[in-house]
Amino acid sequence: MTLIEKDLFSESTKKRLWKLLWGLCIFLLLIELFVERHGHFGDHSLDSYFGFYGLLGFISASICLVISKVIGLVLTVKENYYDRDII
Amino acid sequence: MIEILFNSNPAFLFFLGALILPFAKGHLKNIIAIIIPAISLYSLCKLNIDTTSTLSFLHYELTILRVDTISKAFGYIFTLSAFAALIYGFYQKKSVELVSILVYVGSALGVVFSGDLFSLYMFWELMAVFSTFLILASKTTTSMAAAKRYILVHIAGGLILLAGIILHISATNSIEFTPFSTQNLSTWLMLIGFLVNVAGIPFSSWIPDAYPESTILGGVVLSAYTSKTAVYTLIRGFAGWDILVLIGCAMAVYGVIYAFLENDIRRILAYSIVNQLGFMVCAVGIGTPLAISGAVAHAFCCIIYTALLWMATGSVIYRVGKRKCTELGGLYKSMPLTLIFCLIGAFSISSLPLTSGFTSKTMIIYAAEYKHMVVAWLILKIASAGAIFHAGLKLPYFVFFNKERNINAKEAPKSMLIAMGFLSVLSLFIGMFPETFYNILPNADLIKKTMGATFSDIYLHHFASVLTQMQLLVFAVLVFFLFLPRITHSNSITLDLDWIYRRGATYFYKTMDLALNSINLIVNKAIIIQFVPFISKGIIAIPTFILLLGAKIKWLILKSSSDTITKETLYIHTQLKTASFPIGLSAILSLVLFAFLFLI
Numbered sequence: 001m002t003l004i005e006k007d008l009f010s011e012s013t014k015k016r017l018w019k020l021l022w023g024l025c026i027f028l029l030l031i032e033l034f035v036e037r038h039g040h041f042g043d044h045s046l047d048s049y050f051g052f053y054g055l056l057g058f059i060s061a062s063i064c065l066v067i068s069k070v071i072g073l074v075l076t077v078k079e080n081y082y083d084r085d086i087i
Numbered sequence: 088m089i090e091i092l093f094n095s096n097p098a099f100l101f102f103l104g105a106l107i108l109p110f111a112k113g114h115l116k117n118i119i120a121i122i123i124p125a126i127s128l129y130s131l132c133k134l135n136i137d138t139t140s141t142l143s144f145l146h147y148e149l150t151i152l153r154v155d156t157i158s159k160a161f162g163y164i165f166t167l168s169a170f171a172a173l174i175y176g177f178y179q180k181k182s183v184e185l186v187s188i189l190v191y192v193g194s195a196l197g198v199v200f201s202g203d204l205f206s207l208y209m210f211w212e213l214m215a216v217f218s219t220f221l222i223l224a225s226k227t228t229t230s231m232a233a234a235k236r237y238i239l240v241h242i243a244g245g246l247i248l249l250a251g252i253i254l255h256i257s258a259t260n261s262i263e264f265t266p267f268s269t270q271n272l273s274t275w276l277m278l279i280g281f282l283v284n285v286a287g288i289p290f291s292s293w294i295p296d297a298y299p300e301s302t303i304l305g306g307v308v309l310s311a312y313t314s315k316t317a318v319y320t321l322i323r324g325f326a327g328w329d330i331l332v333l334i335g336c337a338m339a340v341y342g343v344i345y346a347f348l349e350n351d352i353r354r355i356l357a358y359s360i361v362n363q364l365g366f367m368v369c370a371v372g373i374g375t376p377l378a379i380s381g382a383v384a385h386a387f388c389c390i391i392y393t394a395l396l397w398m399a400t401g402s403v404i405y406r407v408g409k410r411k412c413t414e415l416g417g418l419y420k421s422m423p424l425t426l427i428f429c430l431i432g433a434f435s436i437s438s439l440p441l442t443s444g445f446t447s448k449t450m451i452i453y454a455a456e457y458k459h460m461v462v463a464w465l466i467l468k469i470a471s472a473g474a475i476f477h478a479g480l481k482l483p484y485f486v487f488f489n490k491e492r493n494i495n496a497k498e499a500p501k502s503m504l505i506a507m508g509f510l511s512v513l514s515l516f517i518g519m520f521p522e523t524f525y526n527i528l529p530n531a532d533l534i535k536k537t538m539g540a541t542f543s544d545i546y547l548h549h550f551a552s553v554l555t556q557m558q559l560l561v562f563a564v565l566v567f568f569l570f571l572p573r574i575t576h577s578n579s580i581t582l583d584l585d586w587i588y589r590r591g592a593t594y595f596y597k598t599m600d601l602a603l604n605s606i607n608l609i610v611n612k613a614i615i616i617q618f619v620p621f622i623s624k625g626i627i628a629i630p631t632f633i634l635l636l637g638a639k640i641k642w643l644i645l646k647s648s649s650d651t652i653t654k655e656t657l658y659i660h661t662q663l664k665t666a667s668f669p670i671g672l673s674a675i676l677s678l679v680l681f682a683f684l685f686l687i
Contacts, residue, residue: 008419008488009417009490009491018568021561021564021565021568022565024561025561025562025565028554028557028558028561029558031554032554032558035550035551035554036551037551037554037555038551040456040464041456041459041461051558052555053554053555053556053558053559053562054558054559054561054562055562056468056469056472056559056562057472057558057559057560057561057562057563057566058562058563058565058566060468060469060472060473060563061472061473061475061476061562061563061566061567062566063469064340064343064344064347064469064472064473064476065347065476065566065570067344068343068344068345068347068348071344071345071348071581072348072581075581075582076348076579076580076581076582077579077580077581077582078578078579078580079578079579079580081580081582082589082590
């Protein structure tokens with residue numbers, strides 16, 4: 001709760017939150033070393049390799065972001081687009 | 088009478104409630120509205136599996152009640168969610184909204200418990216009509232227009248469905264609603280009718296168009312029924328149809344991408360519904376017993392957390408009156424409880440372990456995996472990582488954190504907090520202790536065997552899948568915060584498929600207008616203005632020409648003087664003008680013409 005009560009917008013809090021996030025990422029990858037895991041599509045399928053899901057999360061999130069940015073460039077119109085009369 | 092009410096389709100109880108409600112005063116209205124789903128839930132628990140009740144109509148036997156595990160699971164969640172939504176709407180004093188909700192929810196239950204296509208269609212249309220009032224009740228110009236488009240889309244979808252039903256009945260002579268195995272025109276028409284309601288691509292844009300314009304309570308209710316009822320009908324009729332895998336995957340990705348571009352928090356949620364529906368449609372397409380259970384489970388859980396998110400955003404709109412990312416922010420101090428509930432909803436929609444989303448989405452992904460659908464599996468994983476982006480992070484971040492905008496807002500009213508609390512607890516309960524939940528799903532034993540039923544089974548014995556899910560999500564979170572400075576919002580909208588009927592149709596009309604009317608104009612000019620007068624002039628001139636020709640020959644033979652020629656020419660012209668030729672002459676000319684024609 002102390003985190004909430006303090007101002008979340010201060011630089012020091014932001015830095016701490018960043019550290020927390022990076023820490024969590026590394027921590028989750030480290031745990032994987034101690035967990036026995038099998039590939040879902042056979043023993044040597046791609047998803048059985050170390051860090052596959054972290055990478056998948058990172059890449060797929062990036063892909064979604066990039067695609068939405070590109071679509072945004074092409075298809076974004078003003079808010080009152082449909083209110084205007086045409087011709 | 089009461090016996091009939093409880094042992095028949097639960098819809099009728101809701102309709103009865105809707106009839107009584109307008110006569111009540113004050114909060115008694117709300118209490119009646121809350122009690123109806125509660126009674127219905129209770130009577131549903133008492134209904135035995137495989138109960139049916141029929142009714143004669145014309146020369147058909149209508150199965151107005153058919154109870155099995157699938158319909159019962161949908162019945163439970165529909166009544167539960169109506170119960171929560173109506174507690175949430177305790178502030179609402181107007182009968183219109185409450186009555187519409189009761190009839191709407193009642194008809195959704197009606198569809199789910201109908202065993203034949205006739206009753207299904209009737210409840211289906213009732214649902215479309217009464218849901219429209221929830222959008223109209225906003226009473227803004229935008230909502231009126233949105234409601235008009237909403238009802239038109241649903242009427243079109245309903246008519247396609249009706250056409251399919253009629254063709255099906257005339258071909259098979261049966262009105263029973265059973266799985267459709269053959270692909271023909273009738274089943275395809277029915278599939279399209281259902282796809283319109285499930286917001287399947289390319290009919291997906293009505294959700295983000297209409298739902299955000301509904302009232303605060305309307306949004307909470309709308310998010311749950313129309314599309315999930317359609318998921319139910321797909322499960323019943325079209326399980327295992329391959330095309331649904333394709334449509335489902337497309338919907339899941341489409342929802343993520345569009346939600347990310349949105350500035351309006353309710354439109355973000357509308358797109359996230361499409362994203363979630365994608366998972367269900369895909370599961371129906373996979374069609375294995377596990378996938379079907381997954382689709383039912385996901386519909387169940389999705390109703391809980393989507394309603395929760397709509398409630399949280401509804402509370403923000405209720406207190407602040409704004410709904411754009413660019414206008415909101417920093418509300419974590421003034422609305423902490425709403426934030427907590429919103430986060431639980433957000434975590435659930437992102438299928439974070441310990442929440443209901445994890446329980447149900449994992450089932451669908453397992454089903455794809457067991458059927459070795461690698462591409463579908465991968466797309467669902469990508470969409471799953473993408474889902475944390477919009478509803479999971481973007482929504483709470485831009486509403487409650489982002490920038491301090493010094494908005495003076497109070498915490499949401501108690502009734503809203505109670506409803507959100509109830510759904511939050513339900514979501515976490517299903518996430519942590521899913522055994523009770525599994526028991527109400529179809530193929531319960533199979534699910535328990537595959538997924539693990541107890542807390543330790545899921546979170547300790549299957550720790551690898553929990554870990555991989557956490558990795559997937561946390562790395563997606565990392566991407567979100569890395570790119571955060573680049574995520575900007577402006578007062579803009581992104582063109583969607585509704586462009587086709589909102590703008591495209593107008594353009595089509597204008598183009599047709601321009602093209603056809605120009606052809607009309609050209610033809611008019613060429614034929615009416617130029618050709619016809621030319622012909623008529625010609626026809627008038629021909630007799631003169633012939634007469635003058637004859638006269639000329641005569642003058643040549645007789646070698647007439649120029650005086651005679653002028654005199655006779657003048658005479659012919661005057662005679663023609665006044666049409667006063669001697670009758671004999673005309674008769675001779677006619678005879679000549681006949682002779683000429685005869686010889687030819």
